[in-house]
Amino acid sequence: MSFPEQRPGFHDTVAAGVSLKPQHFEQAMASRLRGIWYEVHPENYLMQGGPRRRGLRQVAADRDISFHGVGASLGGPDLPDADHLKAIRQLVDDIQPVRLSEHAVWSSIDQTYLAELLPLPRTQSVLLNLVAGVDVYQSAMGRTILIENPTNYLTVHSDMDEADFLLEVSDRTGCGLLLDINNLYLSAHNVGIDPKAYIKALPPKKVGEVHIAGFDADPQFGHRLLIDSHASAVADPVWSLLDYALTHLGPKPVLIERDANLPEFSVLEQEVHRAQRMLDRLRELDHA
Amino acid sequence: MHDPYRGLGDFVLNGQADGLHQVFSGPQPEQVAILYRNGYLRACREALQARFPAVASVMGDVEFRKVCSAYVQASPPRQRTLTGYGVDFPDWLSTEDCTQANPGLVDLARLDGAWLDCLFGLDESPLTALQLNQLIQSGGGFPVSLRLPRNARVVALGCSVFDVWMSIRQGEGGVSLPTQPEPGHALFWRPGMTVFSRQLGAWEARFYLSFQATDSLDEAAEHFLPATANDRDGPITLEQYFARLIESGLLIVGD
Numbered sequence: 298m299s300f301p302e303q304r305p306g307f308h309d310t311v312a313a314g315v316s317l318k319p320q321h322f323e324q325a326m327a328s329r330l331r332g333i334w335y336e337v338h339p340e341n342y343l344m345q346g347g348p349r350r351r352g353l354r355q356v357a358a359d360r361d362i363s364f365h366g367v368g369a370s371l372g373g374p375d376l377p378d379a380d381h382l383k384a385i386r387q388l389v390d391d392i393q394p395v396r397l398s399e400h401a402v403w404s405s406i407d408q409t410y411l412a413e414l415l416p417l418p419r420t421q422s423v424l425l426n427l428v429a430g431v432d433v434y435q436s437a438m439g440r441t442i443l444i445e446n447p448t449n450y451l452t453v454h455s456d457m458d459e460a461d462f463l464l465e466v467s468d469r470t471g472c473g474l475l476l477d478i479n480n481l482y483l484s485a486h487n488v489g490i491d492p493k494a495y496i497k498a499l500p501p502k503k504v505g506e507v508h509i510a511g512f513d514a515d516p517q518f519g520h521r522l523l524i525d526s527h528a529s530a531v532a533d534p535v536w537s538l539l540d541y542a543l544t545h546l547g548p549k550p551v552l553i554e555r556d557a558n559l560p561e562f563s564v565l566e567q568e569v570h571r572a573q574r575m576l577d578r579l580r581e582l583d584h585a
Numbered sequence: 586m587h588d589p590y591r592g593l594g595d596f597v598l599n600g601q602a603d604g605l606h607q608v609f610s611g612p613q614p615e616q617v618a619i620l621y622r623n624g625y626l627r628a629c630r631e632a633l634q635a636r637f638p639a640v641a642s643v644m645g646d647v648e649f650r651k652v653c654s655a656y657v658q659a660s661p662p663r664q665r666t667l668t669g670y671g672v673d674f675p676d677w678l679s680t681e682d683c684t685q686a687n688p689g690l691v692d693l694a695r696l697d698g699a700w701l702d703c704l705f706g707l708d709e710s711p712l713t714a715l716q717l718n719q720l721i722q723s724g725g726g727f728p729v730s731l732r733l734p735r736n737a738r739v740v741a742l743g744c745s746v747f748d749v750w751m752s753i754r755q756g757e758g759g760v761s762l763p764t765q766p767e768p769g770h771a772l773f774w775r776p777g778m779t780v781f782s783r784q785l786g787a788w789e790a791r792f793y794l795s796f797q798a799t800d801s802l803d804e805a806a807e808h809f810l811p812a813t814a815n816d817r818d819g820p821i822t823l824e825q826y827f828a829r830l831i832e833s834g835l836l837i838v839g840d
Binding site for chain 1: 588589590591593594597598607608609610611614617618620621624625628629661662663664665666667668669704705706707708736775778
């Protein structure tokens with residue numbers, strides 16, 4: 298079965314965006330950054346009403362929104378929860394996000410939600426679970442989604458490389474990929490993945506969105522283990538890897554992910570502006 | 586049989602590390618995998634703190650963490666979002682030792698929970714005096730069906746903690762909770778984007794509970810008592826009370 302691709306947005310050009318939090322609703326609507334778009338976790342907006350949901354609706358009225366789900370447990374032992382899918386779909390119909398994504402992880406077992414993005418062993422049986430989960434999710438949403446590469450803190454038992462694993466899922470389901478550069482950088486640091494080989498393995502047309510974020514050193518292990526905290530500014534090596542990725546992939550929507558330790562919105566806009574300049578330079582080179 | 590999920594699932598939920606080797610290669614994976622368990626517990630605790638800020642404030646960090654750990658073990662999240670996590674936390678809290686000497690904590694939890702449920706409840710436009718007037722004058726007559734907003738909550742309390750709860754929510758510290766039983770009720774409602782709340786006297790509680798259960802203002806009005814010396818707000822007539830309901834945004838034209 299094939300589904301429509303992403304919904305057309307307010308802007309034609311590929312642009313940079315940032316995670317949207319309720320305390321920034323007003324600034325988000327007032328931002329003058331050309332083409333800025335916003336990402337939310339739909340699970341934070343499943344209430345029936347109230348100021349949070351209204352605020353999202355107001356921002357979505359003239360800014361592109363991308364939904365980045367965290368609760369579907371796409372690769373888990375059970376198919377995504379039907380009630381959860383129904384709630385997400387209702388929100389999708391209300392807000393009409395330009396893109397919809399989830400994670401190539403699992404987070405639920407025996408109907409208990411583990412509230413963490415848990416790593417998938419890259420085996421054939423788990424691949425089939427992930428394919429089934431993506432199929433069900435896309436059917437429920439009536440559109441294709443993007444699936445994000447995980448952060449690796451430990452080496453999981455595997456029959457295949459992570460890039461091959463995700464591409465196989467993409468080929469079987471028609472879903473696209475969301476390349477999280479920070480996750481890739483951390484995985485390279487923590488378990489030794491080759492990030493550039495990983496990026497080169499991805500056909501550009503498969504990648505629908507790119508994320509960067511800040512990380513922190515683990516309190517116990519220090520810099521031997523880097524944590525995907527989304528609580529800091531994006532580090533220079535991640536910016537460099539983003540540059541490499543965009544050179545290979547071409548211009549893609551780039552998201553600055555920030556979920557904790559929130560600075561002023563203007564600080565986030567500076568990071569958005571930096572990403573936007575990278576995209577603009579790419580376009581200039583393309584046209585040169 | 587190899588189960589790629591059970592090993593890590595058991596570790597996250599219960600700290601049992603035996604099955605981690607089914608998922609991860611390398612020695613002592615639990616030393617790093619603990620970040621998943623800590624992340625799970627922290628996310629649940631933060632969700633509970635967001636839902637029960639007054640309880641967290643009164644308990645203090647150490648005690649609240651302990652209580653959260655116990656609750657998460659007893660009642661792990663079932664929905665795929667933590668935004669609504671903790672609906673049964675007040676009932677569970679009432680069975681815990683820490684509330685035997687401090688029963689007001691349970692009431693604080695009920696008030697916190699009701700406030701958030703009201704905030705996240707359905708948006709509805711209340712009947713205004715102008716609309717009522719227009720309805721009557723246009724020949725439409727008096728709306729026969731009126732009800733409370735679906736976001737309204739009536740909370741039963743065991744102690745007289747409402748004023749203390751308000752103080753805590755407004756940032757006041759050093760409050761002490763009453764310990765003597767003094768049953769009462771509180772009402773929460775949201776006509777726009779702000780939650781309103783107030784304490785209810787005995788007949789008002791019966792009025793709102795009836796109104797909420799039956800969607801019938803007529804039935805609820807049977808609980809309206811003529812003014813008494815003990816009435817919190819002073820002598821009022823039924824008509825005046827009805828006007829107050831409209832003014833407060835408590836009436837919705839029924840479906």
